[in-house]
Structures are given as C-alpha cells and as structure tokens.
Amino acid sequence: MSVTIKDVAKLAGTSTATVSKVMNGSYSISRETVERVHRAMEELNYHPSNAARNLAKRVTKAVIFLTSLGRDSGFSNPHMFEIMAGLESVLSEKGYAMTVRSIAPEDVCAYVQNAMETKMADGFVIHAAVISPELDELIYRMEIPHIIIGMPGFTSHFCWIDINNKLAGEMAAAHLLKQGYQKLSFIGGEEGDLISEHRQQGVMDVLKEHDLIMSRRFLKHGESACDSAYSTTNELLRGGNELPDAIICANNYIAYGCVMALKDAGIRIPEQMGIITFDDYPFSQVLRPMLTVVSVDVYDVGIQAGRYILQKIRKPNLFIQTYITLPLLIERDSTRK
Numbered sequence: 001m002s003v004t005i006k007d008v009a010k011l012a013g014t015s016t017a018t019v020s021k022v023m024n025g026s027y028s029i030s031r032e033t034v035e036r037v038h039r040a041m042e043e044l045n046y047h048p049s050n051a052a053r054n055l056a057k058r059v060t061k062a063v064i065f066l067t068s069l070g071r072d073s074g075f076s077n078p079h080m081f082e083i084m085a086g087l088e089s090v091l092s093e094k095g096y097a098m099t100v101r102s103i104a105p106e107d108v109c110a111y112v113q114n115a116m117e118t119k120m121a122d123g124f125v126i127h128a129a130v131i132s133p134e135l136d137e138l139i140y141r142m143e144i145p146h147i148i149i150g151m152p153g154f155t156s157h158f159c160w161i162d163i164n165n166k167l168a169g170e171m172a173a174a175h176l177l178k179q180g181y182q183k184l185s186f187i188g189g190e191e192g193d194l195i196s197e198h199r200q201q202g203v204m205d206v207l208k209e210h211d212l213i214m215s216r217r218f219l220k221h222g223e224s225a226c227d228s229a230y231s232t233t234n235e236l237l238r239g240g241n242e243l244p245d246a247i248i249c250a251n252n253y254i255a256y257g258c259v260m261a262l263k264d265a266g267i268r269i270p271e272q273m274g275i276i277t278f279d280d281y282p283f284s285q286v287l288r289p290m291l292t293v294v295s296v297d298v299y300d301v302g303i304q305a306g307r308y309i310l311q312k313i314r315k316p317n318l319f320i321q322t323y324i325t326l327p328l329l330i331e332r333d334s335t336r337k
Helices: 005-012 017-022 032-043 050-056 079-095 104-116 133-142 164-177 194-209 225-236 252-264 298-314
Strands: 062-067 097-102 124-127 146-149 161-164 184-188 219-221 245-250 273-277 290-294 321-322 328-331
Touching: 005 032, 017 032, 017 062, 017 104, 017 124, 050 194, 050 290, 062 079, 079 097, 079 298, 104 124, 104 133, 124 298, 161 164, 161 298, 164 184, 164 194, 164 245, 164 273, 164 290, 184 194, 184 252, 219 225, 225 245, 225 252, 245 252, 252 273, 290 321, 298 321
Parallel strands: 062 097, 062 124, 124 146, 146 161, 161 321, 184 219, 184 245, 245 273, 273 290
Antiparallel strands: 290 328
C-alpha cells in the first residue's frame, strides 16, 4: 500500500495541512515542525508526486458561508439574506461559487478544519453568531483565509468587518434631541445581544454629552419579538405621570410591538410620543405612521465581505478589523418635524 500524506501527518504528529505547507515551503511553520515532518517523510520513504503538489496548491474557486439558520430565518433575520445576496454578487462576478452551510457553533471547528484539509474551499465568510475562541485558534494556526461578519465579543486574531452600531445609536438619540424630545426611552433586546448593546451605548453617550440622564424605568430589555415588545411597552406606560416623550427601539420587531401598544393605549405618534428604530425593513415602511429609522445597507455589507475575502485568499497575511457601511438617518412621520 502506498504511503499518503495522512501517514506522514500521523507519524509527525501534525495535520495534513501542515505537511502540505512544509512541502510548499511556507514560512509560517516552525523549524522544529519542518524537521519533524521531513524526518517522517524520510522514515516512510514518502516522495510527493507533482500531482500531489498541485493538489496541495489547488484553487477551488469556492467560498463557504457559515452561519446559523433555522425555520423562518428569512423572517426573523432578513438581514442575513441581504448579506448573502451582496456577498454572492461579488463572488460570482469573479468566478467564485458560494456554498451556504448552517452549523452550530460547537461544530464549526471540525467542519472548517476538514474543509481546508480536503480543499473544499479557498476561504470562509463566517457570521459572528457561530464563532468561538477555539475557532480563532484554529484559523490562526492553519492560516485560513476568512472574514467574520460582526465584531467578535472577545479578543481574537480574527479578521472581521462590522457595522458601527454605536454610531447608529448616537445618530438616533441626536435626532430626537434635535427635534425637541427630552425624556428618551430605549427598548433593547435580550442580554448578550451585542447589536442592541452597542446601539444602547451610543444613545447613552449622546445623553451624557447633553447632561441628560435616562430614567431607570425608561430602559427596558426583552426578546426581539413583537409580542415581547408589546408587553414591555405596556409596562413602560404604567408609569403614570412619569412617561418618556420618545422611544428608541433596538430593531424593527421591537418597534412593531411598541407601535401597536401605543396605538392600543390611544397615544398619538409623534405628537405625544416619538418613535425611532434601526434598519429600513421589514416593518418601518409598513407601519403607520411610517417610522423614522437609522438605516444600514446590509447588502453593501455582503459586498464588502466578498471583496475582503477575495483579498484574503490572494494575500493571506492581510489583516482586517474594521467598521464599514456608515448608517443613514431616514426621517419619516414617527418623529416631530
């Protein structure tokens, strides 16, 4: 039976990807590892053929998009599909195919390692919802071309791009103050929702700059769902004389529930209560009055991700950690003119 690269890797106590890198003279492998691989090749009398070398250098012209999807994902997270559409448009233009894989965070490391070792793809675009410190270590060690969509919640070597949600929160609060609102409320998502947390931070920073304090009663958190937001808004309205004059909703689903609760309570928007939210869909243009929003072009996020992953494939040493795609305020009828 002929000796394979897997036999060499097993004897050397390393991965097949590392053996391939040694065969191709990668500068990133330590001298100790190079010597161990060479000793294993000599002991096994392994002589890689030109075909094997070409396989090690093979370009697949494929990128894998890793995320977490489930039933009704198109409704609960429409942004994901806009990002995919933008990403695919760039990749297809350059002759690359995109594969979408829904995966649990605990399965990502094994999948990525196997995909690289078997040359299933040239690189990966990975949603931050499925990353982990273990994945960071694997990608760093194997020098895997990648882009993470969303800033990691921990210190890492990852290359990532993200929307500046803190800036979006600042823009929402600044607009309300400019329109004469003074007692602002923020209804956010659950604990651990980094997008909501960053938007809230931006709101609080603007209030601090204007020497304003948000009442503890006016800061609410719950599920990012219409029913939850409806209940949360009703809790807010039970404050009697202590009511906000404007509410900042962390996303469209929260805004929908909030607007329904205000209407059922007979509160006029925007005269008695201003409403502002983030992103321009799925509900901001459907509700009446149409909602003022701080919008982000998530299709462009996908475009930028596509451009960056192609750069990473060509230049693996390229390091990217940046915010992209500035938010845009769209003023409509849910805030005073």
